[in-house]
Amino acid sequence: MRKGKWVKKFFGRAGALLMAAILVSASALAGCGGSGSGGGSGSQETVSSGRSTVLGSGSKKIRILSGSENRELEPVLSQYADKNHLQIEMTYEGSLDIMRDLGEKDFAYDAVWPASSIWMNAGDSLHRVKHAQSIAINPVVFGIRKSLAQELGFVGKEVSVNDILDAIMAGKLRFCMTSATQSNSGASAYLGFIQALAGDTDVIQKEDVEKQEVQDKLRELLSGIDRSSGSSEWLRDMFVKGGCDAMVNYECLIISANKELEQAGQEPLYVIYPYDGLSIADSPLGYVDQGDKESEERFLGLQEYLLSPDVQSQIQKTGRRTAYTGINEENKSVFKSEWGLQPDRVLSPFKFPDWSVIEECLNIYQSQLRKPSLTVYCLDYSGSMQGEGNEQLMKAMEQLLIQENAEKYFLQASADDVTILVPFDNSVRDVYRSDGDAQNMKALYDTLQSLFPDGGTDMYTAMEQGLQEMKNYDLSKYNPALIVMTDGQSQDYYDQFEEEYLQDKSGIPIFSIMYGDADSQQLDQLAQLSNARVFDGREDLVGAFQKVRGYN
Amino acid sequence: MKTKLIGLIVVLAAIAAAVIYVTVGRKTQVTALNGYVGGEKIGFLEDQEVQDILRKDYHLSLEYSKAGSLDMVAADKEGKDFLWPSSQTALEYYKSEVGKPVRSETVFNTPIVIYTRKAVSDALQKEGTVYVQDGIYYVDLAKLIKLVEDGTSWKSIGLPQLYGNVTVSSTDPVKSNSGNMFAGLLANTLAGGVATESNVDQYLPEIKQIFEKSGYMESSSADIFSEFLKMGIGSKPLVVGYESQLLEFSVEQPDIWKQVKDDIVMMYPVPTVWSSHVWIAMDDQAAGAVDALQDSTIQELAWKKHGFRTAVSGGSADNTAFPDIAVAPQVNQVGQMPNYKTMKKIIDALSR
Numbered sequence: 001m002r003k004g005k006w007v008k009k010f011f012g013r014a015g016a017l018l019m020a021a022i023l024v025s026a027s028a029l030a031g032c033g034g035s036g037s038g039g040g041s042g043s044q045e046t047v048s049s050g051r052s053t054v055l056g057s058g059s060k061k062i063r064i065l066s067g068s069e070n071r072e073l074e075p076v077l078s079q080y081a082d083k084n085h086l087q088i089e090m091t092y093e094g095s096l097d098i099m100r101d102l103g104e105k106d107f108a109y110d111a112v113w114p115a116s117s118i119w120m121n122a123g124d125s126l127h128r129v130k131h132a133q134s135i136a137i138n139p140v141v142f143g144i145r146k147s148l149a150q151e152l153g154f155v156g157k158e159v160s161v162n163d164i165l166d167a168i169m170a171g172k173l174r175f176c177m178t179s180a181t182q183s184n185s186g187a188s189a190y191l192g193f194i195q196a197l198a199g200d201t202d203v204i205q206k207e208d209v210e211k212q213e214v215q216d217k218l219r220e221l222l223s224g225i226d227r228s229s230g231s232s233e234w235l236r237d238m239f240v241k242g243g244c245d246a247m248v249n250y251e252c253l254i255i256s257a258n259k260e261l262e263q264a265g266q267e268p269l270y271v272i273y274p275y276d277g278l279s280i281a282d283s284p285l286g287y288v289d290q291g292d293k294e295s296e297e298r299f300l301g302l303q304e305y306l307l308s309p310d311v312q313s314q315i316q317k318t319g320r321r322t323a324y325t326g327i328n329e330e331n332k333s334v335f336k337s338e339w340g341l342q343p344d345r346v347l348s349p350f351k352f353p354d355w356s357v358i359e360e361c362l363n364i365y366q367s368q369l370r371k372p373s374l375t376v377y378c379l380d381y382s383g384s385m386q387g388e389g390n391e392q393l394m395k396a397m398e399q400l401l402i403q404e405n406a407e408k409y410f411l412q413a414s415a416d417d418v419t420i421l422v423p424f425d426n427s428v429r430d431v432y433r434s435d436g437d438a439q440n441m442k443a444l445y446d447t448l449q450s451l452f453p454d455g456g457t458d459m460y461t462a463m464e465q466g467l468q469e470m471k472n473y474d475l476s477k478y479n480p481a482l483i484v485m486t487d488g489q490s491q492d493y494y495d496q497f498e499e500e501y502l503q504d505k506s507g508i509p510i511f512s513i514m515y516g517d518a519d520s521q522q523l524d525q526l527a528q529l530s531n532a533r534v535f536d537g538r539e540d541l542v543g544a545f546q547k548v549r550g551y552n
Numbered sequence: 553m554k555t556k557l558i559g560l561i562v563v564l565a566a567i568a569a570a571v572i573y574v575t576v577g578r579k580t581q582v583t584a585l586n587g588y589v590g591g592e593k594i595g596f597l598e599d600q601e602v603q604d605i606l607r608k609d610y611h612l613s614l615e616y617s618k619a620g621s622l623d624m625v626a627a628d629k630e631g632k633d634f635l636w637p638s639s640q641t642a643l644e645y646y647k648s649e650v651g652k653p654v655r656s657e658t659v660f661n662t663p664i665v666i667y668t669r670k671a672v673s674d675a676l677q678k679e680g681t682v683y684v685q686d687g688i689y690y691v692d693l694a695k696l697i698k699l700v701e702d703g704t705s706w707k708s709i710g711l712p713q714l715y716g717n718v719t720v721s722s723t724d725p726v727k728s729n730s731g732n733m734f735a736g737l738l739a740n741t742l743a744g745g746v747a748t749e750s751n752v753d754q755y756l757p758e759i760k761q762i763f764e765k766s767g768y769m770e771s772s773s774a775d776i777f778s779e780f781l782k783m784g785i786g787s788k789p790l791v792v793g794y795e796s797q798l799l800e801f802s803v804e805q806p807d808i809w810k811q812v813k814d815d816i817v818m819m820y821p822v823p824t825v826w827s828s829h830v831w832i833a834m835d836d837q838a839a840g841a842v843d844a845l846q847d848s849t850i851q852e853l854a855w856k857k858h859g860f861r862t863a864v865s866g867g868s869a870d871n872t873a874f875p876d877i878a879v880a881p882q883v884n885q886v887g888q889m890p891n892y893k894t895m896k897k898i899i900d901a902l903s904r
Contacts (some may be wrong), residue, residue: 031847063763117775117779118768121770121771121775127617127618127619127623127627130594130617130618133778134778134779134782134783137782137783177632202703202716202717202719202762202764202765202767203765203766205764206769228659275715276715278715280783280784280787282779282782289617309807323781323782323783324781324782324808324811324812325808325811326784346713346714346784346785346786347783347786347787348713348714348715348716348785348787349715349786349787350716350788351716351719351766351767351819352767352768353767353768354767354768354769355768357767358768407755471701
């Protein structure tokens, strides 16, 4: 590289280009065929953990940190990447993570594409974002199984958040929603609940969310949540696999879920636009200026393409609204009225409160109002975890169990949360339990510190123990999850485990974190069995634990 | 052997060509100035014609980072040569925070306006807050404030499709200029003249209350305007902006403008205030750039393509440049902004 710099300094840009051309032709003449194509960046298709996807195969790259709902636009992005010999690297994260990453000095992406500009603006403390443009417009809505919506009297009329609340309190409606502290759709819906419950207010003030009666009602509302998730797209996937009656999500993801549901011969969802708590995600794609002009040009090219009338029309076909004039006549059929969709509806959202109030609302959600989580961690303490593995694990645990750290990511425990640790090797080492008290949580961490990795690997026995532990709790009062982290192949007791799991009927989701030489097939089996998900912690174990923590 | 020699000659010739190219290229050395700019001027700065004149005739190029007019004064200014906020207040703020700039000059002016949709202006016209004169829309600001303060619902003025009460959306007055100027304008309207350091205190609670109804506020005038245009009537029915924004949009996006023009209404508040785009030079190189920006062709481009009224003509402008927008040829009833000390009181009250 130093040589390149010197050339540039001496000859200017034209000289450098020329020199490069000479060097290239020289090496071509010498016939040194290059170092093989492909090679890859190391991030090969990760096992359903939802990290990076590389589209196209050019030498130049655009790296975008994006909300998961944009995965559905990959075909549109691929077209551009192929045509222009570019690579578009999409990395998916929740909007709140995007916000935090954007605030860091080191930012390994060229662009951000969160669900809503509110997170982009809040994260852009270094004033690096430019050329931000809304690519699509997605209202956050309720989708309710059509027959249930009919039963509840929600079809063909204007429905308020309070109507929905009444149905939940009467035990007639349960729903799935992403975590308000991890994902935009969950945060928006939650703020919409507060707006509607606060009654006659133009905009939520701090006092509104501090009122006892508002908090009681919110707790009640959130207790109607069946399953949670850290990602809107994954919530959709999980929903399609079954087990839930309703979900809060983007209009576009309800539309795509309905397509799949109908294809599978199942009942579609009916969309409710709660008039007193509606929010809109404006899907802004913004360039993060780190001084690279060429990368900026590439970005602008892509953005112009996405905003061109043809591509905007393609985007509408995925169930997204676009700017200015609403949905084109030819795409209105995507927004089916029998699914409750209203393509011509005036979307009139409530006003988001001031940023400090939003933060307060999110903190109260995480530490007091959300349905408590019951989490069992089965942690691999086999011999291969010695050294680096155990160090990484302890770092992750430090972030989750020490509450001052967890708070920074809105991952702190509430008083009613239950955390159970099941460290294992080829048998269960012991079981450690804690409520949400910060001191008790820290005691769990201290205990882990005294353990030393040794022995073989059998995660199945540990998970059986975990399920056993959960039987001591009334699961209807919790969002339960079993999280298993392993770095090796387990002895194959899967069949036996499956039998017990299915007998138990609780349907507890088993999230796994892959580390070291873990067997991805074994982990995929668990995700399939329990309608859950595998997280790849091989490169960033701490990050994987933080992500999985957003799922219950 | 012979082919090898020819190869060598080709390579040598290429190197010679490169050297000549570079030496000749060096002659017109362009000075790159770096600074913070309010988002509403980005279209102007990205304009190829403007860039060409700056480079060819003045050997200048302007690099920028986007920042709110008041934010930029407080921001880290290392490596920056200039600030280009959109108000006199930002200049006074700069003087009190940093000191006297190397040079400062108002380059453009544009009045504060309120954007809305036809259905909303119709409803407000029926209700007596908006009136039309010679095809130009005016909004009686005192009456509009009253609607907001009374908690008038959209529904009650005939707009049941809109949720909640009448509010006017602006950028954050603490961070960005158009919101800040709107706060000044509110103070003026409540005071029935230019608000002063001695009379503003009594209006602070009212101003604060009006802004509290806004909730989350954007920090960029460009973002809020683009949201207004893109998200339809429901998202932000009344938005404070600059006149220049719509004029520029109609030129830059003629196709989209054609589709939406019948629905978009630009209303001149009575009274209103000028947003003055003051160039603040923090070094000698940036001081020289003022002459370039006052170049008559650049000033003409600024009006015809970007909607900025030139600071030289005293505010009147040839509105035939925008045949399908109701542009006031002369903006009357323009008040002075309250002075910096008065604005500081307002900002302090709103920061709490």
